[in-house]
Amino acid sequence: MSFYWAEADEHPGGTVPSALTTAVAPMRLAMRGTDRATPRCVALDGEIGRSVACRIYALRPSPCREFNWHGEQGEPNERCNRARQRHGLPPLPPP
Ligand code: SF4
DSSP, X not given: OOEEGGGBTTSTTOOBOGGGEEEEETTEEEETTXXXXXXXXXXXXXXXXXXXEETTGGGOOHHHHHXXXXXXXXXXXXXXXHHHHHTTOOOOOOO
8 A cells, every 4th residue: 555755754754764665656655565466565574474573663654554453443354364365374263
């Protein structure tokens, strides 16, 4: 997902490290690696299916901040299970 370019740290108040972003449209950025057919965010450390973590969690862009993880506030998130399926992982149980 893309986000407004002023979220990048080269702009006043921006937080997202610019070096980890790529322009995808006028005034829109995306995290490098997420604009590929097989997306993998450049800020994601670790091995999918074992242990992963966002290297810039405190600085992440708005689409990441607005994404509810599966089970957050007791609600399921089918997007998590679709992403897991793409990596050959089983779905998460209902929260
Ligand atoms: S939460 Fe972090 S690792 Fe995940 S897409 Fe956002 S910036 Fe990348």
